[in-house]
Amino acid sequence: KAGVTQTPRYLIKTRGQQVTLSCSPISGHRSVSWYQQTPGQGLQFLFEYFSETQRNKGNFPGRFSGRQFSNSRSEMNVSTLELGDSALYLCASSLRGEGNEKLFFGSGTQLSVL
């Protein structure tokens, strides 16, 4: 069974640009979560989607958005990029997004904002 796939693996953007990251969950998983990982702040929750609906959102500005498609694939978008948005963006999937389920993480997209 294929794991969580994130594309692209690396991205370099400049301030003010926007970026879209993609995540394909494990087959059959309907919940997709996104996390931002930085050396200073560690792993921080961005949002969680289930059946194309955003169910939970972390404390990030509105420049961060996401969506989920009917096949459970998800994208996240960051508009008007800032230097501080440089981070590893991780996607994780689970069957139903229930609290004690095992989360499966992808290897992430490393975003560098210059």
Added chain:
Amino acid sequence: QQQVKQSPQSLIVQKGGISIINCAYENTAFDYFPWYQQFPGKGPALLIAIRPDVSEKKEGRFTISFNKSAKQFSLHIMDSQPGDSATYFCAASMLKWNSGGSNYKLTFGKGTLLTVNP
């Protein structure tokens, strides 16, 4: 507000030794406490998890100890091996669902870089 505090930031242990990583949480509504292991270039992977109704859970060389009254939990790695060298994250979440939405999100500690010397 950092809801899960993890220590130490880094840890060096000799092969065969015991690695101990500690976490403390503030939100008493948390009722699920997983530990994740992350190798360079990879996403975190679930190692072991505990619910607050037990004080200890053991899986192989990995043990979680949980102290509900102190709001603390720790990971013990027995007989540490060089292959255990990685970053370890504690986390917490709530299992209870709110109507109209999910509480399903993990609040992570900032991580501990473990190095096990051969």
